[in-house]
Amino acid sequence: MENKTLEEFENAKIGEDKPQIEPKEVVIVGYKIDDVKGKDGKEMGSKLNLVVEHPDVKDKKIEISGVEFLNDKKVKQSGLWMKKDNDGKIPFKSALANLLRFVKKNTIKELVGIKINTTTNDNGYLLVKAY
Numbered sequence: 001m002e003n004k005t006l007e008e009f010e011n012a013k014i015g016e017d018k019p020q021i022e023p024k025e026v027v028i029v030g031y032k033i034d035d036v037k038g039k040d041g042k043e044m045g046s047k048l049n050l051v052v053e054h055p056d057v058k059d060k061k062i063e064i065s066g067v068e069f070l071n072d073k074k075v076k077q078s079g080l081w082m083k084k085d086n087d088g089k090i091p092f093k094s095a096l097a098n099l100l101r102f103v104k105k106n107t108i109k110e111l112v113g114i115k116i117n118t119t120t121n122d123n124g125y126l127l128v129k130a131y
Helices: 095-102
Strands: 026-037 043-053 062-064 066-071 074-079 118-120 126-130
Touching: 062 126, 066 095, 074 095, 095 126
Parallel strands: 066 126
Antiparallel strands: 026 043, 043 062, 066 074, 118 126
16 A cells, blocks of 8 residues: 555545445345455455345445354354365354355355345444344
């Protein structure tokens, strides 16, 4: 990122507080996998990003990479981390597996076209709701 000069900021006004997107039912229209790096630049792993249509966001798709689900009768939030077990399958207790079981699908490809509710985390980001 290049350094900004004082002249670029000395007359800048405060921007508007844009409203957060409310949790509503969305339609999954696609997906992609992104590599995630930590603050130190090291690879942390890969995450599934669900590409969704939200009723409050016209003419634009948004991405959701987290899920809220039940784990041992407790609500848990997690990213949709891409991992495989020793058999080359999605680990049974993973957040992604919980999502797939909730929507009664066996593969990521089968998520396209389904409707699912969303919720928000403490930072206001949308998560798919899988319980």
